[in-house]
Every structure is written in structure tokens, then in C-alpha cells.
Amino acid sequence: MNNPLYENWDELESVIQRTFGKTTDFVKVPIVFNNRKGWILYYSSLVGSDDLSSKLMLPLNLYAGKTDSLKQFRAEALASINYQYLSEWVSIARQLNKNSVCMLVEGEPEALTIEIGGYSERALSEPNIQPSVYGPKIAFTEDIVTNLSLLRRILRTKSLQIESYDISSDMVTGAVLVYLDGVIDPGLLEEARQRIRSLEGKKVTTLTHLMKQLRDNQKTNFFPTLMMNERQDACIAKLMEGRAVVLIDGTPSAIIMPVVFQDFFDSAEDAYLPKAMLVFLRLLRYFTFFIALLLPGIYIGVINYNYEIIPINLAMEIAGLRSNLPFPSVIELLLVEGAFEIMREGSIRMPKIVGNALTVVGALVIGQAAVQAGIVSIVVIIIVAFTGLCSYAFPHYNFSFSVRLMRFAFIGIASILGIFGIFLGCIALFAYLVSQRSFGYPYLQFNIKRP
Amino acid sequence: MLRKMDSYSPYQLFVLIFLFLEGTAILMNVGFDLGRDAWLATLVCTFFGMFLVWWYISLIRHSKQKTIYDVFKLALGKVGGTLLGVLYITYFLYICARDMRDLTELIKNAVLPALPLEWTALCFMAIIIYVLWIGTQNFIHLFMLFGFAFAAILAIFFALVIADGNYDFHNLLPVLGDGPMSVLPSIFTQILEFPFGELIAFTVIIGTMFPMLPSKVSKMAMLSVLAAGLLLTLTVVVELVTFGPSIRERAMFPLVSAARNISIGNFLERIEMFIIFAILLTVVVKVCIFAYAAIQGVAWYSGKPFKSLIIPYVLLTTVISFYVSNNMSEHINAGLRFVPFFIHIPFQFIIPALLFILILIKSRWRKPNEQSAV
Numbered sequence: 001m002n003n004p005l006y007e008n009w010d011e012l013e014s015v016i017q018r019t020f021g022k023t024t025d026f027v028k029v030p031i032v033f034n035n036r037k038g039w040i041l042y043y044s045s046l047v048g049s050d051d052l053s054s055k056l057m058l059p060l061n062l063y064a065g066k067t068d069s070l071k072q073f074r075a076e077a078l079a080s081i082n083y084q085y086l087s088e089w090v091s092i093a094r095q096l097n098k099n100s101v102c103m104l105v106e107g108e109p110e111a112l113t114i115e116i117g118g119y120s121e122r123a124l125s126e127p128n129i130q131p132s133v134y135g136p137k138i139a140f141t142e143d144i145v146t147n148l149s150l151l152r153r154i155l156r157t158k159s160l161q162i163e164s165y166d167i168s169s170d171m172v173t174g175a176v177l178v179y180l181d182g183v184i185d186p187g188l189l190e191e192a193r194q195r196i197r198s199l200e201g202k203k204v205t206t207l208t209h210l211m212k213q214l215r216d217n218q219k220t221n222f223f224p225t226l227m228m229n230e231r232q233d234a235c236i237a238k239l240m241e242g243r244a245v246v247l248i249d250g251t252p253s254a255i256i257m258p259v260v261f262q263d264f265f266d267s268a269e270d271a272y273l274p275k276a277m278l279v280f281l282r283l284l285r286y287f288t289f290f291i292a293l294l295l296p297g298i299y300i301g302v303i304n305y306n307y308e309i310i311p312i313n314l315a316m317e318i319a320g321l322r323s324n325l326p327f328p329s330v331i332e333l334l335l336v337e338g339a340f341e342i343m344r345e346g347s348i349r350m351p352k353i354v355g356n357a358l359t360v361v362g363a364l365v366i367g368q369a370a371v372q373a374g375i376v377s378i379v380v381i382i383i384v385a386f387t388g389l390c391s392y393a394f395p396h397y398n399f400s401f402s403v404r405l406m407r408f409a410f411i412g413i414a415s416i417l418g419i420f421g422i423f424l425g426c427i428a429l430f431a432y433l434v435s436q437r438s439f440g441y442p443y444l445q446f447n448i449k450r451p
Numbered sequence: 452m453l454r455k456m457d458s459y460s461p462y463q464l465f466v467l468i469f470l471f472l473e474g475t476a477i478l479m480n481v482g483f484d485l486g487r488d489a490w491l492a493t494l495v496c497t498f499f500g501m502f503l504v505w506w507y508i509s510l511i512r513h514s515k516q517k518t519i520y521d522v523f524k525l526a527l528g529k530v531g532g533t534l535l536g537v538l539y540i541t542y543f544l545y546i547c548a549r550d551m552r553d554l555t556e557l558i559k560n561a562v563l564p565a566l567p568l569e570w571t572a573l574c575f576m577a578i579i580i581y582v583l584w585i586g587t588q589n590f591i592h593l594f595m596l597f598g599f600a601f602a603a604i605l606a607i608f609f610a611l612v613i614a615d616g617n618y619d620f621h622n623l624l625p626v627l628g629d630g631p632m633s634v635l636p637s638i639f640t641q642i643l644e645f646p647f648g649e650l651i652a653f654t655v656i657i658g659t660m661f662p663m664l665p666s667k668v669s670k671m672a673m674l675s676v677l678a679a680g681l682l683l684t685l686t687v688v689v690e691l692v693t694f695g696p697s698i699r700e701r702a703m704f705p706l707v708s709a710a711r712n713i714s715i716g717n718f719l720e721r722i723e724m725f726i727i728f729a730i731l732l733t734v735v736v737k738v739c740i741f742a743y744a745a746i747q748g749v750a751w752y753s754g755k756p757f758k759s760l761i762i763p764y765v766l767l768t769t770v771i772s773f774y775v776s777n778n779m780s781e782h783i784n785a786g787l788r789f790v791p792f793f794i795h796i797p798f799q800f801i802i803p804a805l806l807f808i809l810i811l812i813k814s815r816w817r818k819p820n821e822q823s824a825v
Contacts, residue, residue, distance in 0.1 A: 435585035
């Protein structure tokens with residue numbers, strides 16, 4: 001047994017002072033519990049006053065006089081609330097930081113902590129990043145308990161298992177591993193447990209940190225090997241396929257693991273579509289992937305080296321449009337691509353009112369004026385616009401980052417080696433994808449049987 | 452469900468051998484001096500090729516070893532085995548360099564005439580290094596992907612040839628017009644060595660892929676050789692029927708020329724880029740497997756890790772591919788007249804045959820000894 005919480009009731013106040021410091025949101029209230037002295041401790045920033053009075057103060061007034069001990073009081077008056085009996089200041093502090101209230105009563109060796117909560121939270125909202133037409137209109141929120149409830153409301157089975165881990169340096173930020181017992185591969189489960197447990201004590205407070213720590217290849221990460229998802233139905237579908245989901249307090253998304261390359265071409269919406277439409281949409285997405293990745297590179301390769309492979313009329317047309325331009329085709333394409341990327345980045349960060357003006361200005365300046373001034377050719381504008389359009393067609397936003405980045409590599413290699421460079425680049429890209437692993441599973445694999 | 456893919460499946464071997472055989476054979480002018488009977492010679496060789504791959508696999512299986520380098524040691528002892536092993540490593544590197552040269556000549560002639568040969572070769576080399584670098588399991592997995600792409604491109608190509616309608620089967624007649632004896636020498640001195648005899652490189656890989664070498668594996672390998680041989684025959688037929696034996700004889704890369712001839716509705720023209728891409732995929736497979744066979748040998752004898760040897764040996768191969776000949780015609784001439792007689796036949800047939808006999812004698816010899824010891 002460790003040191004008792006206090007030696008002497010009278011010096012308790014100074015002990016509390018020493019342990020919790022002088023932070024202003026820390027509240028200590030002296031109470032009287034059946035003619036004995038007591039303290040109630042909590043953080044006012046974590047415990048709502050309405051909940052506190054209805055859940056704790058009211059029962060205290062009604063029952064405290066009739067009970068002899070803290071245990072009896074809890075059993076009679078607070079039976080429906082999560083509680084812990086603690087005898088160490090460190091664990092009490094940790095519990096207080098998890099929205100709890102601590103009760104100390106003279107003569108009792110242990111302190112009672114009960115979870116009250118009740119601070120204000122965002123209500124459930126529609127998914128913003130991955131909206132859908134038919135699917136449920138509920139996205140995860142910042143609160144982990146709400147998110148878990150969203151999952152269990154659909155998967156009402158006892159095989160839905162939830163394991164909590166206290167990660168991060170202060171051991172308070174909670175991460176939760178969710179899986180379906182009996183469906184998940186035991187090796188994967190053990191690996192997931194190990195990786196999350198190894199994070200204890202590291203500075204992990206957001207999902208992005210967690211993703212960085214959990215993925216297989218920590219150095220290079222051109223393509224996402226773990227999936228971030230804010231949709232409840234997508235997570236449930238993946239859970240039923242035997243994958244695991246990790247949630248962390250404070251981020252309105254979940255991590256799905258492991259994932260493969262093909263998963264980034266599925267949207268949660270697909271489950272509500274007829275089969276033929278589904279196949280068409282998948283093919284369309286793969287097509288847009290290759291267009292968004294390769295089209296600018298192919299353009300450079302074709303007009304600089306291998307103009308014979310396009311129809312002769314088109315080649316003449318392009319040559320005619322390019323005849324008076326000041327820059328080489330690569331510089332020209334990079335100028336327009338760069339402007340487009342800047343515009344895209346700007347329009348995300350801008351306040352919504354300014355955003356409209358930005359797109360109008362960008363479209364005017366880049367589309368119309370640059371062509372009329374004879375700086376870039378109209379073909380380049382078409383290429384960049386079509387490429388940009390294709391890169392918006394991915395169901396998963398963070399996947400399009402990879403494509404945007406890789407596109408510049410393909411432009412570079414095509415300007416040196418033409419179409420042959422595109423071929424070599426494709427081989428290298430797929431060699432890279434094949435060599436990646438997501439929780440030990442190959443990132444690119446074929447004939448995945450889906451239930 | 453996702454799968455981990457820790458072990459190899461025989462289908463992977465099928466794709467591997469298939470692409471390996473297509474390798475540069477689909478690109479080069481196979482049996483150019485046979486005229487209209489080239490396809491028949493290829494077909495006949497396919498069946499010899501099936502026998503060859505069965506023989507190579509049973510050589511490994513019979514000696515209960517993993518690679519051919521172990522077999523050398525078993526048959527000839529340490530010193531003799533090492534000498535023969537070094538010879539074989541040199542052989543693999545040389546063939547690897549020749550295949551690399553084939554590809555760079557193709558790129559120079561058909562895709563990038565303005566670029567120097569060295570530059571193309573260096574870029575290709577970088578890809579080979581990367582593909583070898585990602586590990587055996589990964590690159591075999593990658594070659595499965597190549598297999599799908601190759602099959603799709605070839606299927607589209609044959610469909611377009613038929614749609615184009617510019618072919619004449621009379622080009623194949625008369626079959627064996629000069630009598631069977633005119634075909635036989637070329638069968639045994641050219642086509643059987645290239646591409647079928649080059650399967651000797653698989654003696655290094657197959658034992659590590661499938662440790663026990665069950666009979667399923669050799670069946671699948673033979674099936675793969677059959678499929679590859681039939682496809683090769685089909686491409687030779689397509690080349691012959693689209694522009695006849697006399698033009699085919701003179702074409703440097705007949706399949707590319709056949710693809711270039713296709714023109715449908717003034718829109719689908721010049722589809723040779725797709726064919727070149729398919730050829731590039733198969734050449735990557737072939738070069739990687741030869742390089743793997745050679746580097747695995749070096750790693751086996753020197754005890755150095757495989758990865759540390761990739762860059763120096765692939766660099767060496769690239770340098771050899773520059774100096775292997777001065778120009779394209781010299782390169783082809785050497786490939787058809789010199790290499791089969793003096794390099795392929797000893798390394799593909801004579802040495803393995805002698806090894807097989809040696810191992811048979813040794814195993815006969817050993818059996819009574821072991822029994823008496825018990």
C-alpha cells in the first residue's frame with residue numbers, strides 16, 4: 001500500500017493546494033457529509049454546473065444524512081454513474097482531468113471519483129469532408145463517447161469490442177481500438193494493440209500524430225497507408241470486413257486499418273448503388289486517377305518528343321497555337337499548374353465570403369488574360385483544368401494530395417525522357433505501391449473478396 | 452478479406468515464366484532466316500521448351516538443393532563448383548546486358564531517336580535497381596500486375612489486327628515449302644536457345660520460391676511455357692500475315708512494325724506505343740530475373756547481403772550493355788550467329804546434362820554407403 005491520501009484531516013487543504021497548484025479553474029468546496037467534514041474537488045472547465053447539481057448535489061442533500069459511509073452513499077444515491085475509489089493523488093488528478101468530481105470524507109481512506117461531465121459539446125452534424133446522397137447524414141464528433149455510441153447503435157452485437165488506451169505524455173488523451181471479435185484476424189489485433197501501447201508516453205494528441213506513429217513506413221509516405229474517415233457507415237463496413245478502427249479524443253475522424261490501395265477508390269455511398277453503376281463509377285475513378293496523375297506528363301512527352309502518336313490534325317493545331325509563345329512547353333505548363341495549385345490552396349483557407357472573389361479573380365486572370373496576352377497556350381489551360389477536375393473526383397481527400405504531388409514528378413521525368421519516361425515512371429510507381437505495407441498487409445493486392 | 456501473401460502461388464510462377472519467355476523474344480526477329488516457316492519452328496520449339504523446363508526443375512529437385520549453385524558444389528566439390536558458378540554468374544550478367552541492349556536499341560529506334568543510348572540505358576538501369584531493391588516477394592508480386600497489363604495490351608492488339616483486316620493468310624503457304632530439313636538446324640541452333648533455353652535462370656529462383664518443388668510446380672511451369680510458346684507463335688503468324696516473310700526478314704522489330712501498320716478509321720493509328728510498353732514490361736521481368744540470378748550467385752559465394760550487391764552489379768551490367776557491340780546490326784548478328792553456338796549451347800544443355808549424370812552417379816554411389824553405415 002502506498003502513502004495514505006492524508007495524514008491528518010486539517011492539513012488536507014494544504015496537500016490539495018500543493019498537488020493541484022493555483023490554477024483558477026480548480027474548485028474545492030468544503031461539504032458536510034453526515035456530520036463529518038468533506039471536500040468536493042473538480043475542474044470547473046470540465047464539469048458543467050447543471051450536471052453537477054442534478055447528479056451530485058441533489059443526491060447529496062437527500063441521502064447524505066441517512067448513510068454512514070461513502071460506499072453506502074454511492075450505492076444508494078449515485079448508482080448509475082461511473083465511479084472509482086482511488087487512494088493516490090496522481091490517479092485522482094488523472095481522473096479529475098477526465099471530467100470527474102472527487103469526494104473526500106473525513107475518516108475514509110479512499111477518495112470517490114465520479115464521472116459527471118456536462119461541458120458543452122458540438123451537436124451531431126452532417127459529414128462535411130465525405131458527404132453522400134443516400135447514406136446516413138451523421139459524422140463523427142470530437143467526443144469519443146458519442147463516436148462509440150454511433151458505432152454501437154448500428155452494430156448491436158456483443159462481438160463489438162472496445163479497448164481503451166491512455167496515450168500521450170500526460171496519459172489522459174484517450175485512444176480507443178474498436179474491432180469485431182471473431183471477424184478480425186488475431187495477428188492483426190495483436191499488432192494493433194502493440195503499436196498503440198508503444199505510444200504511451202509519446203506526444204500524441206491528434207489523429208494526424210497518431211497516424212504518423214501507427215503506419216508501417218515512417219519515413220516516406222507518398223500514398224496514405226491508413227485511412228481517415230469521418231463516416232459512421234464506412235467504419236462499420238470496414239469493421240465487418242475484419243479491420244480495426246481507432247478513435248482518439250478530440251478529433252472528429254476515425255482511423256481505419258489496415259487499408260489497401262483499392263479502398264481509396266470506394267466511397268461509403270457505393271453500398272447504396274446498383275451493381276452496374278458501381279462498376280462504372282469504380283472504372284471512372286481509376287480512370288481519373290491515371291488522368292490526374294499522367295495527363296500533364298503525357299502532354300509534355302507528346303509535344304516535345306513523340307508528336308507522331310497523336311492524330312496529325314491535332315498535332316498541327318497544337319503546333320499552330322504554340323507557335324508564338326515565349327516559353328518552352330514545360331515552363332508554360334509549370335506556370336499554369338503552379339497558379340492552379342496556389343488558387344486551390346488559397347480557396348480552402350480563405351473565409352467563405354472572400355473565397356468566391358478569389359475563384360473569380362483566379363479564373364479570369366489565369367484563364368482569359370494569360371491566353372490573350374500570349375503567355376500560355378489555350379491547350380495548356382485545357383490540360384490543367386481537366387487534370388484539376390479529375391483530381392477532385394476521388395472519394396478520399398487525402399489521397400488526392402499524393403496524386404497532386406506525384407504529378408509534378410511525372411512532368412519532370414516526361415520532360416527528360418518523353419513517353420518512355422512516363423512508362424518508366426509508371427513501373428517505379430507501381431513498384432513503390434507493391435512494396436508498401438499497411439499493418440503488414442501488402443498495400444496493393446488483387447482479388448480482394450468483399451462480403 | 453485482406454491477405455498477407457507470405458507464400459508464393461504456382462500462378463505467380465506461371466506469370467513469371469510467361470513474361471520471362473516473352474521477354475525480348477517477342478521483340479526480336481525470331482527465326483528470321485526461316486521465312487514463312489518461322490511460326491512452325493517456334494511451335495515445335497515450344498514442346499522442346501516444355502521438356503527443357505521440366506528437366507531444369509527435376510535437376511534441382513533430384514539433387515534436393517535450393518539453387519543451381521548448390522548443385523555445382525554437390526557435383527564438383529568446392530573448388531570446381533565455385534569455378535563453374537563464376538562462369539554461370541558471368542553468363543547471366545552477359546545475357547542480362549544483351550537484353551538491356553535490345554531494349555535500349557528499341558527505344559533509340561522507335562521512341563527517342565534524339566536521345567543518346569547511354570542516357571536511356573541509365574534511366575532503365577535506375578528502374579531495374581529499384582525493382583530489385585524492393586525485395587523478391589514484392590517484385591514477383593509486381594510482375595503479376597505486369598502480367599495483367601501485358602495480357603490486356605496484347606488482347607487489344609490482336610483485336611485491332613483483326614479489325615484492321617489488312618492481312619493475308621496466303622503468306623503462310625506453302626507450309627514447309629523447302630522440306631522439313633531446312634527448318635531443323637535453326638530450331639536447334641536458334642529458337643530453342645533463345646528464348647526457351649534461357650529458362651536456366653529459373654534454376655536459381657524456383658527452389659527458393661517453392662522449397663519442396665511439388666509436381667504441381669513443374670506442371671504449372673510446363674503449362675506456362677506452352678502458353679508463352681503459343682503466344683510467340685501467334686505473334687510470328689501475325690507478323691507474317693500482315694506483311695509477308697520478305698519484309699519480316701528485314702524488319703528490325705517486326706512486332707512494332709506490325710503495330711505501326713494498324714490504322715482504323717484515321718483515328719486509331721500508331722498504337723505501337725502500347726506494344727512498346729508491353730515489351731518494356733516483359734524486358735523488365737527478364738532483365739530482373741537474370742540480374743537476380745547473377746546477384747544471388749554472387750551473394751551465395753561471397754556471403755554479402757543481396758541488397759548491397761544490387762547497385763554495383765546492375766551498374767556493371769549497364770556498362771557491359773554499352774560495350775557488348777558497336778551498333779545494332781553487329782549486336783543482332785552476334786546474337787544470332789555467335790551467342791547460340793558458343794555460349795547458349797554449352798551453358799544451357801551440355802553443362803546441365805553433365806551435371807545431371809554426375810549427380811545420378813553420385814546418388815547411386817552414396818546410397819549403399821549410407822545403408823551400410825546404418
